[in-house]
Amino acid sequence: MNKVTTWWRDFRDLLSPRYCAICGKHLNPCEEKLCTSCLLQLPYLSIQDYLDNDVSRVFWGKLPVEQCSSFIRYGADDEIHRLVHQLKYRHRPDLGRWLGRQMALKLQREGFFEGIECIIPVPLHWRRRLKRGYNQSEQLALGVSQITGLPVLTGYVRRVRNNKTQTHMSHSERIENVKDLFWVRRPIPHLHVLLIDDVITTGATMLSFAESIVASKPDVRISILSLAKT
Ligand SMILES: [Zn+2]
Incomplete structure (x- = not known):
């Protein structure tokens, strides 16, 4: 310096x-x-195998996925809850971009982004985005883009409604809760897309998001990255 x-x-x-x-x-x-x-x-996840890990296994049997990874473990420790709370509720888009850069610096060294053509962050419903002022997943994606140079596609997929919290729902209620959450409003111009979210818990929201993209473009290849994984 x-x-x-x-x-x-x-x-x-x-x-x-x-x-x-x-x-x-x-x-x-x-x-x-x-x-x-x-x-x-920070409880870093040291994922080495991008095809077979805690994130990819969430989607096995439901959706063909390629590279999957997550940066940190979202467990019981208060530190991670505070970090995610700051990212989502304390108006910290800068924290999202910084975390995106930290994830990308680590993953780029390990070849994670090879073959990926663009990034699509999981969109918020417009009402929630308006209230929050930004989409935290989009900020993560912008941070990743600053390191990798990959374009971030926004405005291609719209979140049609907000899903309710799934903690106390049965399996069938969860499926119903995330059904038709997203709508692809413009054709996606790339064949291998990286979908980014802040936290993956059951994977139901990400699955619904990915399925809407696959339905609009059956030959698309899907990779998945999240800041944290439960
Ligand atoms: Zn500290």
Whole structure:
């Protein structure tokens, strides 16, 4: 880092101090969105096999998928819940882009993006997007794009309605809950698409999203990436 950059960072931090998105500690000029301690303690998923892992297995027997991965484990630990809460509810689109870049830096070294032609983030319903001010999955996708150069397609698929939380639903209720959630309104001009979401739990929303794309373009190849996986 040159002297001007260092001076600028110190000056910026003096004017508007920045805090860790997880523990709230004051960040030093070398730290970005998380303090070093929180960054090192994230429960990273070390997925090596992109065809056979916790994410791809969610879709086996339901949808043919290619490369699948997820960055961190969404477990019981409060740290991850705080991070996702900041991303979704505390107006932190900057955190989404930064997390997208961190995911992409790791995955690009491992060849994850080979053959993928574009990124499509899971869209929010327009009412939720208006309330939140941004789509967190789109911010993740933009961060990935900053590293990989892959185009991010927005406005091609619309979320027709909001699905309810699925925690206490039976299997058949879950299927009904995500039925016809998405509508492909413009032909997708690429053959291998990477679908991005913030958290994959049951995979039902992502499956519904992918199925709507496959229905509109039967020869499309689907890869899947999420920030976190339960
Ligand atoms: Zn921290």
